[in-house]
Amino acid sequence: MSHAESGDDDVVLVGSISDQAAPVSGERLAVRAVRRQRRAVWAVVVGFGLLAIACAMTAILAWQNVRATDAVLDARQARRAGTVVLLAMTSAESSQRGFLITRDPEYLTPYDQARTDFRTWMAELRARIPKIPARQALADEVERIGTAKFQEMDRTITLTKSGQFTDALDQVRTGLGHTQMEELRRDVYSLTAGANDDVAQTTATQTRLSTMSLVAIVAALICVGAVASLLLRDTRRRIQELHVREASLTELADTLEQQVALRTRALAEVNQRFDAALRASGVTVMTQDRDLTFTWISQGEFGLSAPEIIGKQQPEVFRTLEQGAELQLKRGVIETGEAARADIRVVREGVETWFDLSVHPLTDETSATIGIITGAIDITRYKEQEARIRLLMREMTHRSKNLLSVIQAIMRQTAANSTSIEDFETRFSARLHSLAGSHDLLVREDWRGASLRELVRSQLGHYIDLAGSQFELDGEPLNIQPDAAQHIGMAMHELATNAAKFGALSVPSGKVRISWYQAPGPDDVPHCHLSWEESGGPPVERPSRRGFGRVVAERTVARAVQGEVTVDYAPTGLRWALVFPAAFLSASR
Numbered sequence: 001m002s003h004a005e006s007g008d009d010d011v012v013l014v015g016s017i018s019d020q021a022a023p024v025s026g027e028r029l030a031v032r033a034v035r036r037q038r039r040a041v042w043a044v045v046v047g048f049g050l051l052a053i054a055c056a057m058t059a060i061l062a063w064q065n066v067r068a069t070d071a072v073l074d075a076r077q078a079r080r081a082g083t084v085v086l087l088a089m090t091s092a093e094s095s096q097r098g099f100l101i102t103r104d105p106e107y108l109t110p111y112d113q114a115r116t117d118f119r120t121w122m123a124e125l126r127a128r129i130p131k132i133p134a135r136q137a138l139a140d141e142v143e144r145i146g147t148a149k150f151q152e153m154d155r156t157i158t159l160t161k162s163g164q165f166t167d168a169l170d171q172v173r174t175g176l177g178h179t180q181m182e183e184l185r186r187d188v189y190s191l192t193a194g195a196n197d198d199v200a201q202t203t204a205t206q207t208r209l210s211t212m213s214l215v216a217i218v219a220a221l222i223c224v225g226a227v228a229s230l231l232l233r234d235t236r237r238r239i240q241e242l243h244v245r246e247a248s249l250t251e252l253a254d255t256l257e258q259q260v261a262l263r264t265r266a267l268a269e270v271n272q273r274f275d276a277a278l279r280a281s282g283v284t285v286m287t288q289d290r291d292l293t294f295t296w297i298s299q300g301e302f303g304l305s306a307p308e309i310i311g312k313q314q315p316e317v318f319r320t321l322e323q324g325a326e327l328q329l330k331r332g333v334i335e336t337g338e339a340a341r342a343d344i345r346v347v348r349e350g351v352e353t354w355f356d357l358s359v360h361p362l363t364d365e366t367s368a369t370i371g372i373i374t375g376a377i378d379i380t381r382y383k384e385q386e387a388r389i390r391l392l393m394r395e396m397t398h399r400s401k402n403l404l405s406v407i408q409a410i411m412r413q414t415a416a417n418s419t420s421i422e423d424f425e426t427r428f429s430a431r432l433h434s435l436a437g438s439h440d441l442l443v444r445e446d447w448r449g450a451s452l453r454e455l456v457r458s459q460l461g462h463y464i465d466l467a468g469s470q471f472e473l474d475g476e477p478l479n480i481q482p483d484a485a486q487h488i489g490m491a492m493h494e495l496a497t498n499a500a501k502f503g504a505l506s507v508p509s510g511k512v513r514i515s516w517y518q519a520p521g522p523d524d525v526p527h528c529h530l531s532w533e534e535s536g537g538p539p540v541e542r543p544s545r546r547g548f549g550r551v552v553a554e555r556t557v558a559r560a561v562q563g564e565v566t567v568d569y570a571p572t573g574l575r576w577a578l579v580f581p582a583a584f585l586s587a588s589r
Helices: 002-016 026-102 103-130 133-163 163-172 175-223 225-280 323-336 380-416 421-445 452-458 461-466 482-501 548-560
Strands: 283-289 294-297 340-348 350-362 367-378 471-475 509-522 525-537 564-570 573-581
Touching: 026 103, 026 133, 026 163, 026 175, 026 225, 026 548, 103 133, 133 163, 133 564, 225 471, 323 350, 323 367, 350 380, 367 548, 452 471, 452 482, 482 525, 482 548, 548 573
Parallel strands: 471 509
Antiparallel strands: 283 294, 283 367, 340 350, 350 367, 509 525, 525 573, 564 573
């Protein structure tokens, strides 16, 4: 426009002085027109060239911006995949530990799901990370460690399923799984850090590209308004695309936050189940710092709540009978970093409790020992059972000696009244069988006594098949002390043998009624009355000699229970009665 205006001024000037000078030639005007045309063409060419350059620059910048945006998406998705991979491993380890502690198969469902999530997101992580050898090597290492960790957890689960719980716990206590998890966590953190660096670098690149794009647009606006308008519209379209992508990224971030919230709630539920499992199993887990001050405990102990214990040192909470040994054990773990285990006795307010103590080092992210983590299992019941077994073994030794003495007496008496070796063998075997039946019954009752009804039934031997037709048992539930049970059992055996040979059990029409009851004696002391009454058998005659069976039924049993035996050899049937103090009865279980 400036060139055109200057040319018009020249024309006007020439016209004003046309009367004084020669008119301008047409050649000169043509030259000027050509110049103006050239200037216009150059202006258009330059304008469109600048527009083309601006468009080309804008296109290049937009393409690079798209690539940068895709790189941001890939980096964030890789970061998300790494986070989910770590969460899957954490969930699998929590499910495995829950199954080891509770042996509840329901823990295997989240464990299998965690394995699937690990594989899925591991593939996503590989697809999203840059094709950089170092990153690919880290991804390979994460997959290798994760696979090894699952193999280790599969072995412990298999051992637990097969009943080898101690082997499974030993494998867990080796610390291999913890080391693998630490390595996996470090590698994932490295990948995540790399993704964060990619996001930061790409964001900076996007910022530079946006700045260059604005510069190009401003230059185009200065040079050519129309081209600037076109570029502005194109830039607006690009900005809208960026907004769409930003909205997508925001939505993706919201999704990630929801996933993290879900995982957080899931972890909270796992922690609740873990706490419930600890409480149900009787295991108390606690952590202490290097000064042996309690920093955390899973549940209260010895009448103190968990908040009351945290912050205190061990002697302030409870005292062990081997205090020095326990402190040395824990300090040794802190100094050496090696796990240790021992049984300790704890006393608080006069109550003695046994614990199976398992102490492991507690480390930070640099593997430095910052304290200890201790698992304590109350084994008081097992210690009491162990002491009881030792007591029973001593009692069994004493009773075995007494039993051998009884057997020796039975052998001598049986031999003295036997007519032949075959007769001795038959009688001696039957009496040993009778004695063994009483002992079997006492062993089933932990040698605390025997039910009188079960004792009588055990001594009837093969005659018990006649209980519906020839035997009648009648009596209230009573328990007999062990020594009394042996002698009463032998008396029942001798009466049954005599009845089978000579009395009511020798004929099908014979009957035997065995009854017992408690009643006050003459001095109002409770007594037990036990009777054997035969009827329907052959006529009874008083025996001419006193054999071993008669001695047992009439004298031995009476002396053993400090009672009195009455025998009536009535023609209609033998009647035998034993009355003894109720002190030889034991409490019913």
